[in-house]
Amino acid sequence: xxxxxxxxxxxxxxxxxxxxxxPGKAHLMIADAEGAEALLDLAASDAALFANAHIIYIPKDxxxxxxxxxxxxxxxxxxxxxxxxxxxxxIRRVLSDAHMGLQVYLAGTEGLMGQAQNEAMQAGIPHGAIxxxxxxxxxxxxxxVHCKGITExxxxxxxxxxxxxxxxxxxxxxxxxxxxxxxxCIDAEDPGNVPEPVELYK
Amino acid sequence: MTxxxxxxxxxxxxxxxxxxWAIKRFPFPFHxxxxxxxxxxxxxxxxxxxxxxxxxxxxDEHYVSEMADRAIVLAEDPLRCQSLPHMTLAGxxxxxxxxxxxxxxxxxxxxxxxxxxxxxxxxKPMGIDHTFTxxxxxTLPCGPLEYITRQAQGDYAVLDQxxxxxxxxxxxxxxxxxxxxxxxxxxxFFEWHAPVPLAHEMGIFKRALKFLLNIQQGAPARRLxxxxxxxxxxxxxxxxxxxxxxxxTTLTPENIGAKQHLRVELQTFxxxxxxNALLFPIRCYLIAFQDLVTVPKWGRRLHRVVRDLPEExxxxxxxxxxxxxxxDYLSRYDDGLPTSPGIWxxxxxxxxxxx
Numbered sequence: 001x002x003x004x005x006x007x008x009x010x011x012x013x014x015x016x017x018x019x020x021x022x023p024g025k026a027h028l029m030i031a032d033a034e035g036a037e038a039l040l041d042l043a044a045s046d047a048a049l050f051a052n053a054h055i056i057y058i059p060k061d062x063x064x065x066x067x068x069x070x071x072x073x074x075x076x077x078x079x080x081x082x083x084x085x086x087x088x089x090x091i092r093r094v095l096s097d098a099h100m101g102l103q104v105y106l107a108g109t110e111g112l113m114g115q116a117q118n119e120a121m122q123a124g125i126p127h128g129a130i131x132x133x134x135x136x137x138x139x140x141x142x143x144x145v146h147c148k149g150i151t152e153x154x155x156x157x158x159x160x161x162x163x164x165x166x167x168x169x170x171x172x173x174x175x176x177x178x179x180x181x182x183x184x185c186i187d188a189e190d191p192g193n194v195p196e197p198v199e200l201y202k
Numbered sequence: 203m204t205x206x207x208x209x210x211x212x213x214x215x216x217x218x219x220x221x222x223w224a225i226k227r228f229p230f231p232f233h234x235x236x237x238x239x240x241x242x243x244x245x246x247x248x249x250x251x252x253x254x255x256x257x258x259x260x261x262d263e264h265y266v267s268e269m270a271d272r273a274i275v276l277a278e279d280p281l282r283c284q285s286l287p288h289m290t291l292a293g294x295x296x297x298x299x300x301x302x303x304x305x306x307x308x309x310x311x312x313x314x315x316x317x318x319x320x321x322x323x324x325x326k327p328m329g330i331d332h333t334f335t336x337x338x339x340x341t342l343p344c345g346p347l348e349y350i351t352r353q354a355q356g357d358y359a360v361l362d363q364x365x366x367x368x369x370x371x372x373x374x375x376x377x378x379x380x381x382x383x384x385x386x387x388x389x390x391f392f393e394w395h396a397p398v399p400l401a402h403e404m405g406i407f408k409r410a411l412k413f414l415l416n417i418q419q420g421a422p423a424r425r426l427x428x429x430x431x432x433x434x435x436x437x438x439x440x441x442x443x444x445x446x447x448x449x450x451t452t453l454t455p456e457n458i459g460a461k462q463h464l465r466v467e468l469q470t471f472x473x474x475x476x477x478n479a480l481l482f483p484i485r486c487y488l489i490a491f492q493d494l495v496t497v498p499k500w501g502r503r504l505h506r507v508v509r510d511l512p513e514e515x516x517x518x519x520x521x522x523x524x525x526x527x528x529x530d531y532l533s534r535y536d537d538g539l540p541t542s543p544g545i546w547x548x549x550x551x552x553x554x555x556x557x
Contacts, residue, residue, distance in 0.1 A: 012389065012396035145382055145440045148281075166444055173397050177388045184440060188447025189523070 004138055007201065013172045014114070016134040021046035025101035027053040028094055029075075030116040032084065034136030035108025036066030042105065043073045050075045054094060056087050058112065084112055091116060095123035107133045111141035111152060114179030127176060138200055143180035144168055150180055156197035158186045167194045204310065207266040207327055213274075218434035218488065224263055225493045229254045230545045231426040231466050235506040237515075239401045241409045246424035246470050250546075254468055255424070258303040259354060260485065261311065266327050268355050268377070268436065275376040275437050276352070281384040282439075283348045285360070285372035292360045292372060293347035294337055295474035296481050300350045325353055347372055356468075356485030359383075361391075363478055366415060370394050371479075377436040377486040379429045379465065380443065380520070399514050414480060419473045426545075427467040430521040430528075434463055434488045453524055458531045459492030462524070464504065491531060499542060499552040501535030508532060 019042045054077040081087035106113040113132045139153040149163025157170035168183030210217045249255025305314035313324040319336040334341035342349045351358045351374035360372035368391045375383040386394040432450045472481040495501035516522040537556040542548050
């Protein structure tokens with residue numbers, strides 16, 4: 001699957017790179033869905049990394065597509081979770097047990113990477129030291145600035161807040177602390193005048 | 203002079219009014235007949251007697267009512283005041299700076315009596331007489347930043363400085379021009395300014411950051427910024443935009459003079475002594491168009507600025523849809539005469555409106 005090139009944007013919008021092997025005592029790899037492909041590519045450039053790797057993988061709608069291939073990389077620990085929410089306690093535990101020399105690799109959707117990056121930052125790892133690679137869906141994790149509710153996997157602009165029901169437009173302004181983009185009421189100055197939703201980046 | 207504090211509202215019936223005194227001392231933000239972004243910094247070391255520049259933290263006739271409005275906002279949304287855990291010391295720095303400045307600059311209104319770390323603070327306009335222990339949070343009803351900024355007009359961003367960067371790590375934000383502290387807290391200087399158009403490309407923020415990083419203790423700086431607000435609404439927050447946005451559509455040729463307000467921010471910058479943080483007070487002043495045009499120079503100039511402002515800026519400042527209506531109104535106060543340089547009203551020297 002080819003990688004999506006995000007258009008240039010404002011400076012609060014995250015940018016993602018390509019995972020590369022870095023020397024470390026331990027390697028924490030967190031990925032969802034097609035993010036598995038980034039880990040497989042990483043293994044292709046340095047398979048030895050995985051002897052000290054802990055993979056936390058959330059397949060989402062890819063099901064079993066990547067699970068056995070990831071297991072075949074021989075990670076020291078391998079966890080397949082049903083959702084990010086289900087895995088977050090494990091992520092916190094791993095980060096709280098971590099020592100100097102841990103490398104963190106995040107791959108997959110923006111929502112997954114943002115939330116996992118936030119956990120790593122709270123554990124004291126500077127965000128610039130965390131590697132990220134976007135793969136798969138370009139859906140966004142949005143916070144409604146009005147009710148503060150989070151709507152996951154937003155793929156259109158505008159969209160309806162899943163909590164308060166307001167019609168929100170999708171901003172590129174991004175908060176690492178909230179791991180979310182900002183959604184703002186689109187028809188505040190002309191109630192009811194809501195443009196047809198269009199797919200993001202289309 | 204003794205200030206007569208207004209009893210007025212910034213919501214619902216909008217009873218906010220500026221007295222003649224407040225109009226004459228309004229911080230008109232345009233020093234010439236056009237506007238473009240600039241790093242328009244100057245030292246904050248007083249100014250003409252009676253002007254908003256004179257004192258370190260200006261107190262005016264709106265003080266008591268503005269603090270009542272802040273209390274309403276905080277009751278509805280406590281997240282308008284936040285402080286990341288490492289910013290408590292900067293909160294104490296802020297409390298000290300404001301208490302010392304106000305008690306020295308307005309001795310008839312505020313008193314600070316210090317006996318070691320035992321401090322007694324008297325705020326006469328708000329009826330507060332409180333003794334507490336400096337640097338002991340348990341002796342205040344809330345955190346030090348919230349405590350003192352519930353008693354000081356304007357918003358307060360407290361910026362931590364690490365590795366040649368400023369971070370928005372604490373603040374009290376209830377009178378903002380449409381930005382969210384809750385969303386932006388923790389961001390670096392470029393990130394929280396990310397949504398501002400044009401200025402990044404112009405290098406404005408790089409130069410501004412360089413200037414701010416070098417602000418020293420005892421040498422505060424200031425600048426003016428501006429936008430437009432329909433109705434004298436202090437809380438133009440993104441949080442409540444779905445409620446107030448529609449008010450922009452209520453302008454008519456008949457009510458625009460009373461309803462349309464120029465909103466000016468007096469931004470000041472103070473280096474804090476213990477935390478080395480940068481305190482960034484953002485004081486909001488509102489003036490109705492009909493009051494502003496009573497100063498002939500300002501009426502002439504505002505028309506020209508609004509008329510010639512690039513479309514991108516008028517959009518960003520949120521008045522592109524109302525610009526034609528504003529120009530119809532303002533053009534009546536522009537007779538084409540030249541204007542004197544600088545922001546001051548120059549009432550004695552500028553000619554009255556020629557009709």
